[in-house]
Amino acid sequence: MQKKNIHFIGFLANVDDSLLKLDLGQPFTIEKKSQGDASSFLCHIRQHYGTKSEDGILAVEDRVNGIVHNQSFYYYCITASNIESFEATPQGGVVIRPDALERSFYPLRDKVRLLRLFKEGNIMMRFSLFYYLEGSEPKVVWSIREGPLSDGTIFKLKPYKVAEAQDFIKNAKIPFDRDFLNLAFDSFELSYETHTTPLGFLSLMIAMETLLNLGENEIRYSVSRNAGVLLGEKREQSEEIFKEIKELYGKRSKMVHTGKADKMTRENLLRLRGFVREAIKEIHRIGEDKAKLLDLLNQCGFGERPWRERS
Numbered sequence: 042m043q044k045k046n047i048h049f050i051g052f053l054a055n056v057d058d059s060l061l062k063l064d065l066g067q068p069f070t071i072e073k074k075s076q077g078d079a080s081s082f083l084c085h086i087r088q089h090y091g092t093k094s095e096d097g098i099l100a101v102e103d104r105v106n107g108i109v110h111n112q113s114f115y116y117y118c119i120t121a122s123n124i125e126s127f128e129a130t131p132q133g134g135v136v137i138r139p140d141a142l143e144r145s146f147y148p149l150r151d152k153v154r155l156l157r158l159f160k161e162g163n164i165m166m167r168f169s170l171f172y173y174l175e176g177s178e179p180k181v182v183w184s185i186r187e188g189p190l191s192d193g194t195i196f197k198l199k200p201y202k203v204a205e206a207q208d209f210i211k212n213a214k215i216p217f218d219r220d221f222l223n224l225a226f227d228s229f230e231l232s233y234e235t236h237t238t239p240l241g242f243l244s245l246m247i248a249m250e251t252l253l254n255l256g257e258n259e260i261r262y263s264v265s266r267n268a269g270v271l272l273g274e275k276r277e278q279s280e281e282i283f284k285e286i287k288e289l290y291g292k293r294s295k296m297v298h299t300g301k302a303d304k305m306t307r308e309n310l311l312r313l314r315g316f317v318r319e320a321i322k323e324i325h326r327i328g329e330d331k332a333k334l335l336d337l338l339n340q341c342g343f344g345e346r347p348w349r350e351r352s
Contacts, residue, residue, distance in 0.1 A: 044126040045135045045173040047182065049145070050082055051119040051166040052099050053153075054190055059198040060117060060164075063207060065152055068121040079116045085181045086168050099167060119149065119166065135173055137182050142171050146185065152210045154230070158318060159209045161311065162196025163233050192233045192241075213325065221331045222324060225251040229317050238310050239302035245313045246293045249286070252320050255335050261290045267338045270345070272319055279343030282316070289313050 049069075053060070061071050099116055124145050127135045146169065156164050165187050172179040198206055216223050228248035232241040253267035254260050265286040273279025292309060296302050324334060327348045341347065 043129045045129050046123045047125045047127060047135070047137070047142070047171055047173055048179075049119070049121040049124055049169070049171055051149070051169040052079075052082075052086070053117040053119065054099055054165050054167040055163045055193060055195050056117045057195060057197050059200075059203070060196065062198070062200075062203045063156075063210075065119065065149065065210075068124060069119050069149060070121070072118050072120055074116045074118050076114045076116070079118070081179055082170060083116075085170060085172075085179065085184070121145075124171070133175070134180075135182055137171075139183065142183055146171075150187075151215050154215060155210045155213050156196065156206065157233070158213075158226070158229070158321065159206050160196070160198070160202070161194060161315065161318070163190070163192040163194045164196035165190070189234055189236070191236050217325060219330060221251055222321060224248075225317070225321055229314070229321065232310065232314055232317075237302075238307055239296060239305045242305055242310045242313060243293065243297075245310065245317050246290065248317045249290075249313070249320070252317075252324060252331075253335070253338075255331065261287060261294070264290060267335065268316060268320060269343055270338045270341050271323055272316065273343055274346070276342075276344030283343070285312065286316065 053071075058073065061073060063071060065071065125137075125141050127137050127141075129135055150166060153164055153166055156162075166185075167187055167190060169185040169187075170179070170181050171183040172181045174180070215226065217226065225248040228244045228251065231244040232248075235241040235244060249264050249268065250260060253264045253271070256263070265283050268286045269279040269283030273282050289309060289312065292305060296305060327334060327337070329337060337348070
C-alpha cells in the first residue's frame with residue numbers, strides 16, 4: 042500500500058530573530074513564518090486545543106523602529122520534512138507508530154531545554170504537530186502541547202553568543218549522568234512553570250540545596266559558601282556571591298517560616314535562577330559525584346577553582 046511522508050512543525054514561544062542563526066541539526070530548521078503561511082497550522086491548533094488565545098502568545102508583531110508594520114504577525118517555528126513514512130489506510134489516513142515520532146521529537150525538545158539552561162529566557166515548543174499533506178492541506182496525525190506557559194521572559198542570543206550556544210546544545214546531554222544533577226535540573230525547570238514568584242523561588246532554592254548541601258546542619262552557610270567557591274572567578278566575586286546567596290536563603294527561610302511572601306520579588310527569582318543555572322553547568326563540567334564535589338569545594342578557598350586549571 043502507498044506510504045505517506047510525515048512532516049513536523051513546532052511553534053516556539055518567547056523567542057526572537059536571534060534564534061534563526063542556530064542550527065538544530067538535520068532534518069530540523071528554524072523559520073519565521075508569516076501569519077498567512079502559518080494559518081493552516083494555527084487552525085489545527087485551535088481544533089485540537091479549542092482556543093485562539095495562544096495566538097497572542099505565539100505571534101510576534103512585525104515592528105520597524107518600534108512601530109507595528111502593516112499589522113503583520115510572525116511565528117517562530119521549527120520545521121522538518123519527510124521525518125518518517127507510514128502506510129496509508131484505505132480511508133486516506135495513515136497508520137503511525139508513535140515511538141518512531143517520539144525518537145525524533147524528544148531529542149529536539151531536549152535541545153530546546155538545553156537552550157534554557159544555556160541562558161535566561163523561557164524558550165519552549167508550545168505546540169508541535171506531526172502531519173502529512175493531502176494536496177496542499179496539512180492533516181495532523183500527532184500533536185503535543187508543552188506548558189504551562191507561566192513565564193514570558195524572552196530568550197535572546199547576542200551575536201557573539203550564537204557559536205557558544207551551538208556548542209552547548211551539541212555537547213551537553215540530558216538526562217545528566219548523575220541523579221542529583223537531574224533533580225536540580227527538574228527543580229530549575231519547575232521555576233518556569235509555577236504560576237507565582239514565591240513558588241518558583243522555592244523550587245530554585247531546592248535546586249541549590251540539592252547541588253551544594255550534604256548534611257542537615259548550617260544549610261544556609263554551606264550552600265552559600267559552596268556557591269561562592271564554585272561560581273566566583275576571583276576572591277571578591279566569591280565573597281559577593283556568598284553574601285547574596287545568604288541573603289536569598291534568608292528570604293526563603295522567612296517566607297517558609299512565616300508564610301509571608303510579600304517581600305519576594307521577580308528580581309530575587311531571576312538572580313537565584315542565574316546562580317542555579319551556572320551551578321548546574323559548572324558541576325556538569327567538573328564531572329564528580331556529589332560527595333567528591335562537596336569535598337573539593339570544602340578544600341578550596343574563595344577565588345580558587347583548580348578544576349578550571351585541569352580543563
